[in-house]
Amino acid sequence: MLKILKYSFMDLMRSRWSYVYFFFYLVLGFVLFFLNSDVTKAVITLMNVIIVLTPLIGTIFGVMYFYSSREFTELLLAQPLKRRTIFAGQYLGVSLSLSMSLVIGVGIPFVLYGIFGSTAIWDFSTLMLVGAFLTFIFVALSFNIALAFKDKIKGFGFSILMWLFMAVIYDGLFLLSMMIFDDYPLDKLALGATLFNPIDLSRILILLKLDISALLGYTGAVFKNFFGTGLGLFLSLSLLSVWVIVPAALMLRQARSKDF
Amino acid sequence: MRLRIQKLLAILLLFSGVLSATSRVVGPQEKIKTIAEALAISAPGDTVFIQPGTYQEETIYIDKPMVIIGRGYPVIDGMNKGYVLEVRSDSVTVKGLLLINVQKSYTKAYAAIHVYGSKYFVIEGNKLRNSFFGILVERSKDGIIHGNTVMGNAVTEQSSGNGIHAWHSDRLTISNNHVEGMRDGIYLEFVNNSKIIGNVSRNNIRYGLHFMFSNDDLYLKNRFENNGAGVAVMFSKRIDMRENEFMLNWGSASYGLLLKEILEGEIVGNTFNKNTIGISADGASKISFSHNNFDNNGWAIRFHGACYDNNIVNNNFRHNALDISYKGPMNGNIFDQNYWSEYAGYDLDKNNVGDVPYRPVKLFSYVVNKTPETIILLRSLFVDIINFSEKVSPIMTPDNLKDNRPLMKPVKINDRS
Numbered sequence: 001m002l003k004i005l006k007y008s009f010m011d012l013m014r015s016r017w018s019y020v021y022f023f024f025y026l027v028l029g030f031v032l033f034f035l036n037s038d039v040t041k042a043v044i045t046l047m048n049v050i051i052v053l054t055p056l057i058g059t060i061f062g063v064m065y066f067y068s069s070r071e072f073t074e075l076l077l078a079q080p081l082k083r084r085t086i087f088a089g090q091y092l093g094v095s096l097s098l099s100m101s102l103v104i105g106v107g108i109p110f111v112l113y114g115i116f117g118s119t120a121i122w123d124f125s126t127l128m129l130v131g132a133f134l135t136f137i138f139v140a141l142s143f144n145i146a147l148a149f150k151d152k153i154k155g156f157g158f159s160i161l162m163w164l165f166m167a168v169i170y171d172g173l174f175l176l177s178m179m180i181f182d183d184y185p186l187d188k189l190a191l192g193a194t195l196f197n198p199i200d201l202s203r204i205l206i207l208l209k210l211d212i213s214a215l216l217g218y219t220g221a222v223f224k225n226f227f228g229t230g231l232g233l234f235l236s237l238s239l240l241s242v243w244v245i246v247p248a249a250l251m252l253r254q255a256r257s258k259d260f
Numbered sequence: 261m262r263l264r265i266q267k268l269l270a271i272l273l274l275f276s277g278v279l280s281a282t283s284r285v286v287g288p289q290e291k292i293k294t295i296a297e298a299l300a301i302s303a304p305g306d307t308v309f310i311q312p313g314t315y316q317e318e319t320i321y322i323d324k325p326m327v328i329i330g331r332g333y334p335v336i337d338g339m340n341k342g343y344v345l346e347v348r349s350d351s352v353t354v355k356g357l358l359l360i361n362v363q364k365s366y367t368k369a370y371a372a373i374h375v376y377g378s379k380y381f382v383i384e385g386n387k388l389r390n391s392f393f394g395i396l397v398e399r400s401k402d403g404i405i406h407g408n409t410v411m412g413n414a415v416t417e418q419s420s421g422n423g424i425h426a427w428h429s430d431r432l433t434i435s436n437n438h439v440e441g442m443r444d445g446i447y448l449e450f451v452n453n454s455k456i457i458g459n460v461s462r463n464n465i466r467y468g469l470h471f472m473f474s475n476d477d478l479y480l481k482n483r484f485e486n487n488g489a490g491v492a493v494m495f496s497k498r499i500d501m502r503e504n505e506f507m508l509n510w511g512s513a514s515y516g517l518l519l520k521e522i523l524e525g526e527i528v529g530n531t532f533n534k535n536t537i538g539i540s541a542d543g544a545s546k547i548s549f550s551h552n553n554f555d556n557n558g559w560a561i562r563f564h565g566a567c568y569d570n571n572i573v574n575n576n577f578r579h580n581a582l583d584i585s586y587k588g589p590m591n592g593n594i595f596d597q598n599y600w601s602e603y604a605g606y607d608l609d610k611n612n613v614g615d616v617p618y619r620p621v622k623l624f625s626y627v628v629n630k631t632p633e634t635i636i637l638l639r640s641l642f643v644d645i646i647n648f649s650e651k652v653s654p655i656m657t658p659d660n661l662k663d664n665r666p667l668m669k670p671v672k673i674n675d676r677s
Contacts, residue, residue, distance in 0.1 A: 168641050178631050187633055189633075200640065
């Protein structure tokens, strides 16, 4: 498995898109600091970008990689290798290289502008951790979709739809249902609904560090009591892990019985 | 003519005071060992110096005009029995004492220094520790409370007292005091024509400063930090609030400044930084908000109902999660020439005034007002999208709630920092 991981990883490291992705974050980081040299504010702006963009990139990259390396996968399948090792290796290779582009790309400007001496170091590390988690989650989801559809167009279409659903539509439905049922106590529902969407969960995790003042408004106390404590942080991080493990396991299961 | 006689009398009185006043020294090594003893043998207008040391005395009554000065902060221990100092006469000065251990009570407001029915009193440079109420002033006039430090460790509202508490008084000056860890830092009820200047009030469990039924007061250059809520101004008229700092008032029902049934005030040059709600206005009318900084708050200003004819002009709104939350029709409130950090318009004629009006109430802010739980969707992509579409064509938010002349650059405000 490690060999395949290494191969996928090196393959991607040599690919143009990894560099584009890496340079995009590098430039984004420097532009943020060029406009405003306050580390804390840069973290806020970056949050907006990361919450939306890492899932999108993870999704598209995952699908793209899967389809373009299909022939190589078929070649590997002919070898005496477990399917599990092949797909797990590819999955980890893609996710790791994307996470690395993100962390290094954003990390360099932040380190240069003195993140280590700043109080925002924890916010920044949470942001990076969340970014990596989102990458892992969405690559796994997109692999699932790519495995399910042989047709590239269909695969792309569904993965974009999946991203759109998680990033936008889910929140829309969520907002709508809260407005319709606003005669009922909603804090539990709101809490539950955020747990079922990794993007929302990540957003709340970071918001709690940055926009605490707004979230502390009179209903925010519930959220704060849940997410703000050590237990809440532990729970949200384990939920994010569940979001990685379940789609990855599903993907492996699907791969085991798939007819190539 | 009458005035001249008065002046003459005053001068005469002054001289007679100088001529007749004697000073006594109290101390462990002196002839007079207790303060009560010294006061008993003093005549009006005398001065008592207190040497360093610890004095365990039950309630000390001061019933004649006197000056009491502590040298090197002598400790006066109330031994948890009632008030420590009772000032019951005009023209009393108390300086440089360290007062500790005031009795706690659920029925009486025991205080370290209790001033009752006094005029021209001065309480200056004292330190108060473990006092139930700190300085309690009732039915008094023309007093000065300056440079005192009140430190408490309040836990609940019921079992704690206020740092400086004034009731039914006129023309007080409360300046440069430091109040920490009490219930209310400074509490004023039925106190008119008074000045509250340069105080620091922090870590109090209820309000930093609390006005009730007090008119024509000025508070200037105070700092309110990390209190349950910064300042509450209730049922008062013509309060002048200038150059104060409201910081870090965080909590589920917390705000920098609460305005409740306020008429004709002025709020000028204040800084609101990192509060859950900068200003919460409920029934506030004819108030002019200008040259204030609202930075990094959850909400900069929340207008609840019954706010009429307020002018919000020349303020800076920077990086607040939501700038304005508003209920009901416009009611003559005006937003004009403010700087909004989220303003995305342009200024073609370069006159520092944006050419497109700014709408400070976003659709999301309107939604949150209706269903508060939706705040959890703050900064999500969906919310950005609906805010944008509302900005392009407003449907839900009040149509004329806008700043027609938003500024392109922040208003310059004389920062003291």
